[in-house]
Amino acid sequence: MKTDIILAGVGGQGILSIASIIGDAAINENLFLKQAETHGMSQRGGAVQSHLRISDSEIAADLIPMGKADLILSVEPMEALRYLPFLSPEGYVVTNTTPFVNIPNYPDVDAVLAEIKKQPRFVAIDADKIAAEIGNKRASNVVMLGAATPFLNIEPEKIEAGIAHIFSRKGEAVVEMNRKAFKAGLDFAMANK
Amino acid sequence: MQKNLFLGVEAIGQGAIDGGISGVYAYPGTPSTEITEFIQESEQAVEKGIRSKWSANEKTAYEAALGMSYAGKRCMVCMKHVGLNVAADAFINSAITGINGGMVLTVADDPSMHSSQNEQDSRFYGKFAMIPILEPSNQQEAYDMVREGFELSEKLEVPVMVRITTRLAHSRAGVIRSEVLAENDMVLPSDPSQFVLLPAIARRRYKGLLEKQELFEKTAKKSKYNTYTKGEDKSFGIIACGIAYNYLKENYPKDDCPYTILKLSQYPVPQKFLDKMAKHCEEVLVLEEGYPVVEEHIKAVFKKDIQVSGRLSGALPRDGELNADLVGKALGKETQLGADVPELVVNRPPALCQGCGHQDMYKSLNEALDKYTKGRVFSDIGCYTLGALPPYKSIYSCVDMGASVTMAKGAADAGLIPAVAVIGDSTFTHSGITGLLDAVNDEANIIVVISDNESVSMTGGQESSALGKIESICTGVGVDPNHIRVLTPLKKYHDLMVETFEEEIAYEGVSVIVFRRECIQAAAKRLRKEKKMKDNPTK
Ligand code: SF4
Numbered sequence: 001m002k003t004d005i006i007l008a009g010v011g012g013q014g015i016l017s018i019a020s021i022i023g024d025a026a027i028n029e030n031l032f033l034k035q036a037e038t039h040g041m042s043q044r045g046g047a048v049q050s051h052l053r054i055s056d057s058e059i060a061a062d063l064i065p066m067g068k069a070d071l072i073l074s075v076e077p078m079e080a081l082r083y084l085p086f087l088s089p090e091g092y093v094v095t096n097t098t099p100f101v102n103i104p105n106y107p108d109v110d111a112v113l114a115e116i117k118k119q120p121r122f123v124a125i126d127a128d129k130i131a132a133e134i135g136n137k138r139a140s141n142v143v144m145l146g147a148a149t150p151f152l153n154i155e156p157e158k159i160e161a162g163i164a165h166i167f168s169r170k171g172e173a174v175v176e177m178n179r180k181a182f183k184a185g186l187d188f189a190m191a192n193k
Numbered sequence: 194m195q196k197n198l199f200l201g202v203e204a205i206g207q208g209a210i211d212g213g214i215s216g217v218y219a220y221p222g223t224p225s226t227e228i229t230e231f232i233q234e235s236e237q238a239v240e241k242g243i244r245s246k247w248s249a250n251e252k253t254a255y256e257a258a259l260g261m262s263y264a265g266k267r268c269m270v271c272m273k274h275v276g277l278n279v280a281a282d283a284f285i286n287s288a289i290t291g292i293n294g295g296m297v298l299t300v301a302d303d304p305s306m307h308s309s310q311n312e313q314d315s316r317f318y319g320k321f322a323m324i325p326i327l328e329p330s331n332q333q334e335a336y337d338m339v340r341e342g343f344e345l346s347e348k349l350e351v352p353v354m355v356r357i358t359t360r361l362a363h364s365r366a367g368v369i370r371s372e373v374l375a376e377n378d379m380v381l382p383s384d385p386s387q388f389v390l391l392p393a394i395a396r397r398r399y400k401g402l403l404e405k406q407e408l409f410e411k412t413a414k415k416s417k418y419n420t421y422t423k424g425e426d427k428s429f430g431i432i433a434c435g436i437a438y439n440y441l442k443e444n445y446p447k448d449d450c451p452y453t454i455l456k457l458s459q460y461p462v463p464q465k466f467l468d469k470m471a472k473h474c475e476e477v478l479v480l481e482e483g484y485p486v487v488e489e490h491i492k493a494v495f496k497k498d499i500q501v502s503g504r505l506s507g508a509l510p511r512d513g514e515l516n517a518d519l520v521g522k523a524l525g526k527e528t529q530l531g532a533d534v535p536e537l538v539v540n541r542p543p544a545l546c547q548g549c550g551h552q553d554m555y556k557s558l559n560e561a562l563d564k565y566t567k568g569r570v571f572s573d574i575g576c577y578t579l580g581a582l583p584p585y586k587s588i589y590s591c592v593d594m595g596a597s598v599t600m601a602k603g604a605a606d607a608g609l610i611p612a613v614a615v616i617g618d619s620t621f622t623h624s625g626i627t628g629l630l631d632a633v634n635d636e637a638n639i640i641v642v643i644s645d646n647e648s649v650s651m652t653g654g655q656e657s658s659a660l661g662k663i664e665s666i667c668t669g670v671g672v673d674p675n676h677i678r679v680l681t682p683l684k685k686y687h688d689l690m691v692e693t694f695e696e697e698i699a700y701e702g703v704s705v706i707v708f709r710r711e712c713i714q715a716a717a718k719r720l721r722k723e724k725k726m727k728d729n730p731t732k
Contacts, residue, residue, distance in 0.1 A: 010541060027198055027367065036364035040223035040308030040652070044576065046543035051364075060442035062364035065517045067529035081538050087531040102544070107537040115535045 002055040003153045004064040006083045008074040010100045011038075011048050015075055018145050019050050025154050025162040026054045036062040045102050047079060054153070073148045075127070075141065076100040077112045084119075092121045094148045094189065096140065098128035123147055123189045130184050139181035146185025150193060156186055196367035201357055204332045204368045205271075205299055206231030208339030213374035215266035215294075216244035218254035220623065221652035222273035223308040224362035225301035229271055230655070241376070247649075249658045250594070250623040251276035255283040258296060262352075263388055265380035266294040267343045274302040274315050279594065279624065281318070286390055287352050288322040289398045293382040295343030296352040301362045304483050305514040308651075310574070310591065312512065314483030319354040319460065323402055325409050326354045326460040327418065328435035332366040334418065334458065340371060349409060351402070358482045360514065361436050410461050418458035421466050423473060426451035430474030431524075433457065434487055436515075437480035443517035444524055462487060467494050478523060479503035482515050544579060550710035551577045553682035553690070554644050555585040558613070560687075561694030569609060573597040573625075575617035576651045576712075577644050588615055595624030602628065602637045610638050611698045618645040618659040626666060632703050633671040640697050640704045644682075648715035667705045676704040683710070 005022075009015040019035055026033045037050040051064045066085055072093045074080030080095035087093065095116060099109050116124055125147050131140035142163065149156050163182055167175045199207065206228045209217060219229040232238045233245045244261075248254035251272045258270035270280075277284060277300050284298070300318075303309040319326035327342060329335040339355055346353040386394055413419060424430070430453040433441045438456045442448075453473050455466050470477060477499055479488040488503035495501055502508040508523040509515065518528045545552050554577075562569060572578060572588035573596060580587045590600055601614035616625045621643050632639055643663055649655040659666070667677050678693050680686060690708075697704035711719075 011543065023198055023365065027196060032367065033198065034364060034366045036360060038307070039227075039363050044543035044546065044579065045541070047541045059366075060439045060446070061517045062360050062366075062436075062439065063516050065443065065521070065528070067531045069531070078538055079541075081535050084532040084534055085530050088529075089531070091531070103539065103541055105539050107539060111537055115537065119532075 001153055002053070002057075002059075003071070003151075004069045005052040005054075005071045005073055005148075005152070006064060006069050006086055007050040007052060008072060008079040008083055009048055009076050010079065010102065011045050013075050013100060014141050015048065015050055018073070018075075018141055019052055021145060021159065021162045021166060022052060022054070022152065022154070024165065025158045028162070029154060029158060031056055032059050034059045034062050047082060049083060071148060071151045073144065075144055077109070077116060077124070078107065081112065081115055090121075092123065092151050092193070093119045094123045094144070094151065095125070096127040096144055097124050098126060098140075121193070123193050125185065125188050125192070127185065130188070131181055134177060134180050134184060136177055136181075139178055142178045142181040143185040146182040147189040149186050150189050196369055198365055199332055199336070199368045200227060200363060200365050201329075201332050201335050201361040202227040202301070202363070203231045204336040205339050205355070205357070206235065207368070207370065208336040209269040209297065210235060210238050210241070210243065211370060211373045212340035212343045213267050213376050214243060214269050214343070215376050216258070216261050216268045217271065218248050218258040218268065219271040220248050220251045220254055220276060221649050221655045222276050223652055224303055224359040225271050225273045225276070225299065226652045226655070228299060230653075247655055247658060251280040252283055255280035255287070255298070259283060259287050259290070259292075262292045262294040262296040263382060264294065265382075266377050267296070268294065269297045269299060269339070271299045271301075273309065274300055274313050275309060275311065275593065276300075277315055277318055284318065285322045288324045289390060289395060289402055290388045291350045291398070292346055292352055293380070294377050295346040297339055297342040297346060297355055298352055299339065299355045299357065302356060302358045302483055304358055307359050310593070312483065314486055315354065315356045316460065316486045317484060319356065320486065323406060324351045324354060325349060325413065326356055328356050328458050328460070329361065330435055330438040330456065330458055332361065332364070332368050335361060336368050336370070338418065338458075340374070345412070349405065349412065351405070356435070358436060358514070406461065410463050413459040413461055414463035414465050416459040419463065419466070420456045421469060422454045424451050424453040427473060428475050429453070430455070430470045430477045432477060432479045432481075432487055432491070434479070434481040437482055437520065440515055440517045440520040441480060444521045444526060457487065462490055464494070467491060471495060471499060474499065476500040476502065478508060480509070480515065480520055480523070542582060544582070545576060546713055548713055549576070550646060550682040550708060550712075551580060551644050552585075553684060553687065554642065554708040555580045555587045557682075557687055557690035557694060558615070558642065559585065559587055560691050561698065562611070562613070565611065569604075569611060570613045570615060571597040571600040571604065572615040573617065573620045574651075575620055576646070577615060577617055580615070594620050595628055598625050598628035598632060598639075598641055601639045601641070602632045602635065605637050605639045606635075611640060612638070613640045613642060615642045615644060618643060618647065618663060619649040619657040621663065622657070622659040622666070626670060629667065629672070629703070629705075630670045637703060638701050640694070640706060643705060643707045645707055645709040646712035646715065647709070648712045650712040650715055654712065654715040654718050663707055672703050672705050676700055676702065677707070678704070679707045679709060681710055682708040
């Protein structure tokens, strides 16, 4: 069993914290893992991506080959489209629908969403809105993590445990809020996949 | 056994600590930065008192490491590929002096230029210095090679280079640690003259280095990191260097490659393997990250008997990073492409952060230079290099660290006046100071802008060795204190900034204008740290 995930977003949006929660859960499950990420110049508001490969047998390359990704998880809609050549014909696109507009020529958002809806398998979720409803806009990452969980081949409980573990230093209220965010994302994906 | 999820760079930092280093020396540079950061933040390293502060540049780092090795202790020095150019003088000569305590040089190359000015291959430098090179194919090997590299260095009595590339540096995988080796005691070299490269001694040492080449090759032949697997299909042999071995394996997930494979992770290339290959294979494909170093080497060895392919022959692209798809194509495999990228997707280039002080500096610079022809601003490497892109389009050069000051001086010598250099605080101490001294000695008519954000921001906010020292350095170098101006780059001071430019343009001689405002990212990081300290002072 192998899951190849491309995490996409913009420098500063925190896709690496999503990767580290999934990574923790995978290592606790004794799975093999490789995760390649973008550092350096491209992080200043540029497009960033992380390739995350999880498997029950040893993994060779750090990068996912073209057309082989099982999942594109994007915290921003246009970035979800940038990596389509990597997506396998059976793969899923899971994306946040709130755009991150830091360039003057960001395309028309409806047109971007229309492109996403053309994909054979997708989940489009307004994670920012859901996070705001829960009471913390910054939890939108965790909402996205929840939305991706049905496609990870790791039990949701294991990932939830990872969230509890990572946020425990910040107190029970923060853990609870993130748990809620995670659940909201997960429920949405289960209902809309 | 417990696995640690390490980035390649972290595996290297841990390998060095576990290998018994007493110090690490480095200047930050992507993709090598986090090696030193890892050691700086390691509790284990702090407990052991491992020396780990940043150096002013790669040359001072290299020389200090050599000094630590002279005193008998193990040490590592880290840099990015272009940083080795800065340290090259010390590096090449260190192969001739040899070492005392084990010394590992880790260089991180950046094929595809993710954040660099070129994609030079450090294996060339290793070959040039005639020292052994280790090239890990994965994170576990990166850990093991660095940890064991000190012993190898001591055994062969030369520095050993560990060469990695961006992909391995910035990719995470499970790594199993080995026992922690003790630090060496301090002991002076048995033959201290080895470190005195006066011609007579240098000639003797150089001959010694030449004689050792055979030993280096033999060691590489026996290395557990180099493996030769004979294949059933005689038509083809593959030499896979370093991380390229992963891309090969990715194409044969069931380990069913029918061809002969030489996995090459320790250099110099052992001739014995090539002789074997010549017997078994009709054609040899070389997979290597970077320059066609091995391909060129074996082309000469095989002459015309065996067809050699790789980056030179066009089987693989001549530039850029390798990946499993490119390797698959070279092996004649079909790649499966996903859907096309929809046309509406646009590029998202990196940009200065909103509210960054460099922005205000560039706005005033542009206004002050508006009345002159374009092309008068020379710059350097840092966040401020983004001033070359819209909306500022202020700068016209970025060649190497420190080149802004010297290029502006050369252009002014040629009559291009006004000529302006834009340099950062850390770059200024890295290698701007000597250029400024040249300008002062020559009474050059230039304006040096030091855009001081009080941190090394482009690589993630390391401490700048220029902190609190810039004005005194400039005065010390001989700049007239009346023409060292200090400003705060904020919108409300815009007119003052433009005026200051105009005044200094009118002055015939060297002017320095310091724009000082802390990088907002570094400030946020500092505040977070301070808060953490306040909340939990015991940590
Ligand atoms: S990281 Fe700091 S110096 Fe760099 S662009 Fe952002 S604010 Fe400016």
